[in-house]
Amino acid sequence: AQSVTQLGSHVSVSEGALVLLRCNYSSSVPPYLFWYVQYPNQGLQLLLKYTTGATLVKGINGFEAEFKKSETSFHLTKPSAHMSDAAEYFCAVSESDSWGKLQFGAGTQVVVTP
Amino acid sequence: EAQVTQNPRYLITVTGKKLTVTCSQNMNHEYMSWYRQDPGLGLRQIYYSMNVEVTDKGDVPEGYKVSRKEKRNFPLILESPSPNQTSLYFCASSLSGTSSAGEQYFGPGTRLTVT
Numbered sequence: 750a751q752s753v754t755q756l757g758s759h760v761s762v763s764e765g766a767l768v769l770l771r772c773n774y775s776s777s778v779p780p781y782l783f784w785y786v787q788y789p790n791q792g793l794q795l796l797l798k799y800t801t802g803a804t805l806v807k808g809i810n811g812f813e814a815e816f817k818k819s820e821t822s823f824h825l826t827k828p829s830a831h832m833s834d835a836a837e838y839f840c841a842v843s844e845s846d847s848w849g850k851l852q853f854g855a856g857t858q859v860v861v862t863p
Numbered sequence: 864e865a866q867v868t869q870n871p872r873y874l875i876t877v878t879g880k881k882l883t884v885t886c887s888q889n890m891n892h893e894y895m896s897w898y899r900q901d902p903g904l905g906l907r908q909i910y911y912s913m914n915v916e917v918t919d920k921g922d923v924p925e926g927y928k929v930s931r932k933e934k935r936n937f938p939l940i941l942e943s944p945s946p947n948q949t950s951l952y953f954c955a956s957s958l959s960g961t962s963s964a965g966e967q968y969f970g971p972g973t974r975l976t977v978t
Contacts, residue, residue, distance in 0.1 A: 755905075758903070781965050783965045791971065791972075792867075792953055792955075792969030792970055792971050792972055793906070793953070793955075793967075793969045794969070795965075795966055795967065798965055798966065800965075839905055839906065841906075841965065843965055848965065849894060849896070849911050849913050849919065850908065850911065850919070850921060851896070851908055851911075851965060851967070852908070852922070853898075853905040853906040853907070853908075854905050855903055855904060855905040856905045
C-alpha cells in the first residue's frame, strides 16, 4: 500500500522568495504522483502530476516538481512566491497498477508575507 | 461549463437519520470518487468507482455506502450517521486510463455536521 508524508504543516515565505514544499512517498510499485492546491472554501485543483517519462514536471502558476526515485521524493517548488500562492497544498500518490486508489498527504498551509 | 456539483453544500443532521449527498458531473468521466477532509489528516478516500456498476473501497469506507447506476451520478449514503462523520466531503471525477490517472476534478464540497 502507498503512503505520503508532507514535511511541515505550515510554511511561511516572503513574496518573491523561493517556495519549497516537501513530499516523500512509499509505494511497492511505480507510483503516480500529484500536487493539488486548495484555495480557501474551494475544492482541490490539480497543479501537476508525474506518471512516467521526464522526472521534472512543470505545472500551472509557475510550479514544478521533480520525481527522485532514489530519495522517494516529489518536492514542489516555485522560484518566486506571489501573494496569490497562499493556499493549502496536498501531495498525493497512487500506484500504477491500481491508480484509482489515491492517497493524500496531510497538507501544507502556505502563507505569503509582503 | 464543465463541473462537478454536490448537494447539499451544508447539512446539519442528528445521529441516526439517514442522509444522501448527491454528486453529479457533466464531463462524461468514467471515474468518480468520494473523500472526506479533516484538519491535520488531509483527504481520505471513502469509495471510488471506475465505471458504472463498479465501485471499490477506499481507506475509510466504514459507515458509508455508494452506488453508481449511471455515469454522471455517484451519491454518498450515510445510513446511520454518527458524530464522527462530521466532516467536509468532496466528490471528484476524472477520465479513466493511465494518461488521465489522478487528474481529478473536484466538487465544491459538502460540510456535514452530525449532532
